[in-house]
Amino acid sequence: MTADTSRVESAAAAGSAAQPPARRASAARRLLRDPQAVATATLVLLIVALGLLAPVLASHGPNASSLDHIDAGFGTPDYPLGGDHSGRDIWARLLHSINTSVVSALIGAGIALAVGVTAGLVGGYYDRARSATEWTFSLIMTFPGLLLLIVLMPLTGGDFRVTMAIFGVLLSPGIYRIVRNQVVGVKNELFVDAARVSGLTDLRILARHVLSAVRGPVIVAAAFLCGSSIGVQAGLAFLGVGPASTPSFGSMAAEGFQNLYIAPLQILWPSLVLGTMTASLVLFGNALRDTLEGATPKPAKNALPKAAPAQAGDDAAGEDAPAALLTVRDLAIAYPTPSGELKEVVSGVDLRLETGETLGLVGESGSGKTQTAFAVLGVLPPEAVVTRGSIRLNGRELVGLGERELRGLRGKTIAYVPQEPMSNLDPSATVGSQLVEGLRAASGISRQEARERVLALLARVGIPDPERTFRSHPHEISGGMAQRVLIAGAVACRPVLLVADEPTTALDVTVQAEILDLLRDLQEEMGMAVLMVTHNFGVVADLCDRIAVMREGQVVETGTAMEIFHRARHPYTKLLLDSVLDEETVRTDPPPAAVPAAPVAGGTGKETR
Ligand SMILES: Nc1ncnc2c1ncn2[C@@H]1O[C@H](COP(=O)(O)OP(=O)(O)OP(=O)(O)O)[C@@H](O)[C@H]1O
Numbered sequence: 001m002t003a004d005t006s007r008v009e010s011a012a013a014a015g016s017a018a019q020p021p022a023r024r025a026s027a028a029r030r031l032l033r034d035p036q037a038v039a040t041a042t043l044v045l046l047i048v049a050l051g052l053l054a055p056v057l058a059s060h061g062p063n064a065s066s067l068d069h070i071d072a073g074f075g076t077p078d079y080p081l082g083g084d085h086s087g088r089d090i091w092a093r094l095l096h097s098i099n100t101s102v103v104s105a106l107i108g109a110g111i112a113l114a115v116g117v118t119a120g121l122v123g124g125y126y127d128r129a130r131s132a133t134e135w136t137f138s139l140i141m142t143f144p145g146l147l148l149l150i151v152l153m154p155l156t157g158g159d160f161r162v163t164m165a166i167f168g169v170l171l172s173p174g175i176y177r178i179v180r181n182q183v184v185g186v187k188n189e190l191f192v193d194a195a196r197v198s199g200l201t202d203l204r205i206l207a208r209h210v211l212s213a214v215r216g217p218v219i220v221a222a223a224f225l226c227g228s229s230i231g232v233q234a235g236l237a238f239l240g241v242g243p244a245s246t247p248s249f250g251s252m253a254a255e256g257f258q259n260l261y262i263a264p265l266q267i268l269w270p271s272l273v274l275g276t277m278t279a280s281l282v283l284f285g286n287a288l289r290d291t292l293e294g295a296t297p298k299p300a301k302n303a304l305p306k307a308a309p310a311q312a313g314d315d316a317a318g319e320d321a322p323a324a325l326l327t328v329r330d331l332a333i334a335y336p337t338p339s340g341e342l343k344e345v346v347s348g349v350d351l352r353l354e355t356g357e358t359l360g361l362v363g364e365s366g367s368g369k370t371q372t373a374f375a376v377l378g379v380l381p382p383e384a385v386v387t388r389g390s391i392r393l394n395g396r397e398l399v400g401l402g403e404r405e406l407r408g409l410r411g412k413t414i415a416y417v418p419q420e421p422m423s424n425l426d427p428s429a430t431v432g433s434q435l436v437e438g439l440r441a442a443s444g445i446s447r448q449e450a451r452e453r454v455l456a457l458l459a460r461v462g463i464p465d466p467e468r469t470f471r472s473h474p475h476e477i478s479g480g481m482a483q484r485v486l487i488a489g490a491v492a493c494r495p496v497l498l499v500a501d502e503p504t505t506a507l508d509v510t511v512q513a514e515i516l517d518l519l520r521d522l523q524e525e526m527g528m529a530v531l532m533v534t535h536n537f538g539v540v541a542d543l544c545d546r547i548a549v550m551r552e553g554q555v556v557e558t559g560t561a562m563e564i565f566h567r568a569r570h571p572y573t574k575l576l577l578d579s580v581l582d583e584e585t586v587r588t589d590p591p592p593a594a595v596p597a598a599p600v601a602g603g604t605g606k607e608t609r
Contacts (some may be wrong), residue, residue, distance in 0.1 A: 500519065
């Protein structure tokens, strides 16, 4: 347990020592590239610097008055912005008001964050504490904030610092809710479970694992809290809450308002600086949010140049001869990480599939089988980037094809059978209407013709009462039946290539064999090629002519089913085969040693026949 604990801790420490600084550096870089962030941060810093330099920049104190300078005009010597109705230096009061605002922002936002984050962590992490925190913050939210601050004036003595501390508490429910929601989302993640199981204390888990997950939204909210605090402090001062001796944009604006007809500029200066400060903070908060929360970069779907139009019948394999039905060459697929870097999940995959042949794509979970199949279908998620490689079907390059061209191929030339039949059928429409719609979209035939074809197909895939199933909604049929329906839909236009992604995984064992039989029969009948994605060697043995074994985004070995099952060369393939349970296998302890990721020597990373 001690060793495990230290491993988790050191992993977490390594995570926070290595990963986050890179992310922070990158977030800071992105922030620096955002003109809105740079402009607003510069304005805020400039204003804060002016406030800090107030004793140097102003010739008078904020409350020093001179009878000679009552309502002095703009540009009066020593009174650059003039004098107010009490003969005080407007420039000096403006600079000192900045400091009042900054202190208000620090107190208001600081208290709101301290209270909200702490309670959010506790309420989100400990279920038993949640009802108490919920109740408390709901109660706080019922207080009429501004009114309460005015009513409490006799208690606060009008001191803006105490007032802002109370305002911070009133602001804290917003932060509490943000943090609580984040924590509730994070606390059941596997890495938190792992830390818990390893014996880390709750405090450590909260500080190391949970807090890091909530800091983004909290940082963003802090900018808005500062803006609100400044605005409220000025608002209260405008209403006359607090001593007149405290320089504040609010009191300056109130005095300027009284004097509007005599010296209209007096209201302009505090309003201008207050508006610039609060607007800059809010806009900076927006830029911060875009950088930290909407951080996923939007790469092009395809990093490659648009596919050159290729003639059907071109040599699909380029230098390979003869041309195969499907040739995947050096395919690489990557996803952007939060830091903006691309991470490859498929790295240089080569595959070849002949007409009428079944190729099994096997490998452990996460090895890149589905990504490869999705690339062939042209249905990778928008954030995926095909960084290199080629996919040729019947000699036509698919990588770089537009969505319209791909849609023209899908259903007609390439079809797909998914893993989860139920979730691939629309629960609100009948089975028949879904199949008819798909068939008509792919073939353009009339509704009546499509209906007849669908009924014939349903009978062909072994559905006992096609008419009834046609009229049924998906919840009225079994999983095996639903998979038959989807297979019927997939083969309706006699595609040349069927991509089946774990088509039997979600089904009952007895139904699995029937579905495999059906696929085999249909394949023979229609002469389709089948790309069978699976991690089930039983399925592979049952259906596949050839097998490609994937690991960590690469094909490590390919061969005929016979070669792979009887003369597997790559240690990873042997390990996969060894892990297939059968009644003769006696498990040993310790398990076989881990194997290296490299493809087996002899070029089996490349597809050969
Ligand atoms: N949208 C995505 N964003 C980032 N990474 C992704 C995304 N989709 C998949 N991946 C990653 O790509 C890798 C390969 O996933 P893929 O689904 O191809 O694996 P698989 O071999 O089919 O596994 P399984 O048998 O579990 O479906 C995984 O590491 C996965 O985390």
